Amino acid sequence: MSTTALINHYATNRATTASAWLKSWLLTVDHKRIAILYLISINVFFLLGGLAASIVRLELVTPQGDLMSADMYNRMFTLHGVIMVFFFLIPGIPSVLGNFLIPLMIGARDLAFPKLNLLSWYLYMGGGLFALCAAVFGGVDTGWTFYTPFSTSYSNSNVVLTIAGAFVMGFSSILTGLNFIITIHKMRAPGLTWFRLPLFIWAHYATSLIQILATPVVAIALLLVLVERVWHIGVFDPAIGGDPVLYQHLFWFYSHPAVYIMILPAMGVISELIATFSRRRIFGYEFVAFSSIAIAILGFLVWGHHMYVSSQSVYSGLVFGFITMLVAIPSAIKVFNWTATLYKGSISYRTPMLYALGFIGLFIIGGLTGIFLSVVAVDIHVTDTYFVVAHFHYVMVGGTMMAYLGGIHYWWPKMTGRMYNEAWGTISALVVFVGFNLTFFPQFIMGYLGMPRRYHVYPQEFQIYHVMSTAGSTILGIGFVIPLVYLLLSLRYGRLAGDDPWDAPGLEWRTSSPPPTFNFETQPIVTEEAYAFQPEAAHL
Amino acid sequence: MANAHDTGHQGGHDREGNYGHISVRTYWVVFGALMALMVLTVAAWYTQKHFVHLPEIVAVGIAVSIAIAKTTLIIYFFMHVKVSSKLTQIFAVSAFVWLMILFVIVMGDYMARGWPPAKGPLSQVPVPISAAL
Numbered sequence: 001m002s003t004t005a006l007i008n009h010y011a012t013n014r015a016t017t018a019s020a021w022l023k024s025w026l027l028t029v030d031h032k033r034i035a036i037l038y039l040i041s042i043n044v045f046f047l048l049g050g051l052a053a054s055i056v057r058l059e060l061v062t063p064q065g066d067l068m069s070a071d072m073y074n075r076m077f078t079l080h081g082v083i084m085v086f087f088f089l090i091p092g093i094p095s096v097l098g099n100f101l102i103p104l105m106i107g108a109r110d111l112a113f114p115k116l117n118l119l120s121w122y123l124y125m126g127g128g129l130f131a132l133c134a135a136v137f138g139g140v141d142t143g144w145t146f147y148t149p150f151s152t153s154y155s156n157s158n159v160v161l162t163i164a165g166a167f168v169m170g171f172s173s174i175l176t177g178l179n180f181i182i183t184i185h186k187m188r189a190p191g192l193t194w195f196r197l198p199l200f201i202w203a204h205y206a207t208s209l210i211q212i213l214a215t216p217v218v219a220i221a222l223l224l225v226l227v228e229r230v231w232h233i234g235v236f237d238p239a240i241g242g243d244p245v246l247y248q249h250l251f252w253f254y255s256h257p258a259v260y261i262m263i264l265p266a267m268g269v270i271s272e273l274i275a276t277f278s279r280r281r282i283f284g285y286e287f288v289a290f291s292s293i294a295i296a297i298l299g300f301l302v303w304g305h306h307m308y309v310s311s312q313s314v315y316s317g318l319v320f321g322f323i324t325m326l327v328a329i330p331s332a333i334k335v336f337n338w339t340a341t342l343y344k345g346s347i348s349y350r351t352p353m354l355y356a357l358g359f360i361g362l363f364i365i366g367g368l369t370g371i372f373l374s375v376v377a378v379d380i381h382v383t384d385t386y387f388v389v390a391h392f393h394y395v396m397v398g399g400t401m402m403a404y405l406g407g408i409h410y411w412w413p414k415m416t417g418r419m420y421n422e423a424w425g426t427i428s429a430l431v432v433f434v435g436f437n438l439t440f441f442p443q444f445i446m447g448y449l450g451m452p453r454r455y456h457v458y459p460q461e462f463q464i465y466h467v468m469s470t471a472g473s474t475i476l477g478i479g480f481v482i483p484l485v486y487l488l489l490s491l492r493y494g495r496l497a498g499d500d501p502w503d504a505p506g507l508e509w510r511t512s513s514p515p516p517t518f519n520f521e522t523q524p525i526v527t528e529e530a531y532a533f534q535p536e537a538a539h540l
Numbered sequence: 541m542a543n544a545h546d547t548g549h550q551g552g553h554d555r556e557g558n559y560g561h562i563s564v565r566t567y568w569v570v571f572g573a574l575m576a577l578m579v580l581t582v583a584a585w586y587t588q589k590h591f592v593h594l595p596e597i598v599a600v601g602i603a604v605s606i607a608i609a610k611t612t613l614i615i616y617f618f619m620h621v622k623v624s625s626k627l628t629q630i631f632a633v634s635a636f637v638w639l640m641i642l643f644v645i646v647m648g649d650y651m652a653r654g655w656p657p658a659k660g661p662l663s664q665v666p667v668p669i670s671a672a673l
Contacts, residue, residue, distance in 0.1 A: 313652035
């Protein structure tokens with residue numbers, strides 16, 4: 001389609017009626033609008049997943065099972081896990097911030113395949129619909145891991161619908177990754193060489209590699225679960241000739257790298273926030289860029305650390321444990337370099353920066369406990385306890401969630417053209433940080449003391465930790481609701497943001513807020529490295 | 541970071557123009573090769589079943605090798621990897637490298653099961669309760 005035809009196409013899409021307005025959104029191929037569609041839908045899924053978590057935490061206030069039955073409890077934590085992992089954490093940052101920002105940051109008009117981008121959103125929604133139907137029709141009780149042979153031969157819940165949801169959503173993830181890789185390779189503005197790219201782009205490139213290489217494996221694994229469950233063809237169930245450990249291999253070959261699908265984009269966000277709010281180029285830019293690629297590659301070689309107690313070979317366990325420790329190196333490179341960037345920086349504690357600093361602290365705790373868990377002997381001691389629950393929440397919520405919120409705050413003025421209330425922003429960041437730690441730190445202690453996960457009845461001695469955790473989750477919930485309120489209010493009452501409210505140098509700040517349909521009035525040409533802060537502009 | 545120049549959105553959007561062409565004759569040759577490999581698959585099965593009883597690992601190895609040959613032909617010719625850019629070829633190959641990682645490490649686990657032989661009280665065969673009494 002020629003440029004003129006494209007402009008005419010968008011001109012005719014200007015809505016004059018409600019149905020035309022709706023159509024203009026549901027059929028849009030504009031990456032910014034698709035990002036906003038993702039923003040709305042992903043946040044709805046987050047609220048649903050959060051609601052399930054709240055019910056789980058409420059049940060755990062007392063040692064007795066007084067709010068729900070054991071079976072209902074199984075279904076509730078599964079609902080929480082499935083929604084949060086497949087429909088919030090995995091697509092969260094790439095689909096919302098990546099979709100909105102990648103073309104803007106590289107000076108392109110859109111992603112390489114705009115229609116494929118819209119298809120990704122529909123696949124995401126289709127997958128979500130399957131999962132929600134499964135929940136409405138009684139839920140599923142396998143946990144989000146769908147371990148066999150329970151999921152294939154014994155569970156009486158809606159396994160097929162839920163797996164269908166995860167399967168369909170996987171295609172959304174693959175198409176998004178494909179779109180990002182091709183866009184980053186082919187559509188960079190003149191002068192925007194690889195080592196001038198913002199680290200957000202490097203992080204999303206690494207994430208996209210994982211998405212297209214690992215997701216097909218879990219798709220096949222889930223398909224085989226369906227084949228065994230529906231047609232009783234022995235693949236994983238030993239009773240009919242299968243091998244359950246094979247399922248764990250196939251599942252974790254995707255699902256461990258999936259952790260990096262969650263955390264790598266978050267690290268990209270943090271690099272942007274740290275640079276802008278300390279007004280310094282990221283220390284060791286090249287190392288931080290390549291550490292993303294290293295994490296993506298090493299992330300594929302460590303899945304067996306989820307299987308130390310699965311009858312996996314002892315030697316495999318040792319090798320997986322060793323490689324798992326290696327992941328700490330590129331992760332530490334990032335943390336050290338962010339810290340070095342802060343050193344002698346002109347730091348301003350705006351809301352996004354508070355989230356970024358929170359991320360660093362929480363990710364360090366999550367990452368270091370990950371090293372504990374890579375050691376076979378320690379891991380066997382705390383397998384399936386709350387220690388593991390706390391560890392991965394520190395990485396996923398403390399990491400991804402903090403970065404997601406920080407990123408939303410940072411780019412909100414660009415997305416909407418409005419500023420939010422900074423005082424409320426500061427309060428929300430602090431409330432989230434306090435609530436998060438109160439929720440999950442006690443879980444390290446009770447997990448180490450032996451409190452198993454996935455039980456709704458537990459010995460009295462653990463009650464104090466559960467009460468602290470539930471109190472923290474309430475504070476955390478409030479911390480999530482506060483931004484929802486003031487960000488929505490800012491759409492109407494927020495002051496105009498201007499094109500570059502943070503005095504940041506990235507290309508996304510060189511266009512209007514919100515950007516026009518084709519992002520830039522003229523083709524940007526890049527002549528400088530990323531994060532080229534001007535000293536005289538350091539007045540934030 | 542950037543200077544704005546009015547170049548009309550043309551920079552950075554060009555595509556690599558190295559897409560080649562595969563002749564119809566090549567397609568037919570590849571099709572013939574695929575048919576021949578299919579016949580070979582059936583023949584290998586028939587031979588294994590009725591004439592030569594090969595060890596399972598050898599039989600599976602032969603079947604998988606033929607399947608890999610078929611896959612390679614399809615990807616290389618029918619999916620145009622042969623005439624695509626180097627970047628596309630790298631991505632096509634990397635997918636198989638990743639698949640090999642999965643296969644090699646999973647098989648490594650299966651091969652190493654039971655190494656070393658377990659020792660200690662938990663490795664003893666449990667005595668039935670009736671015998672103990």
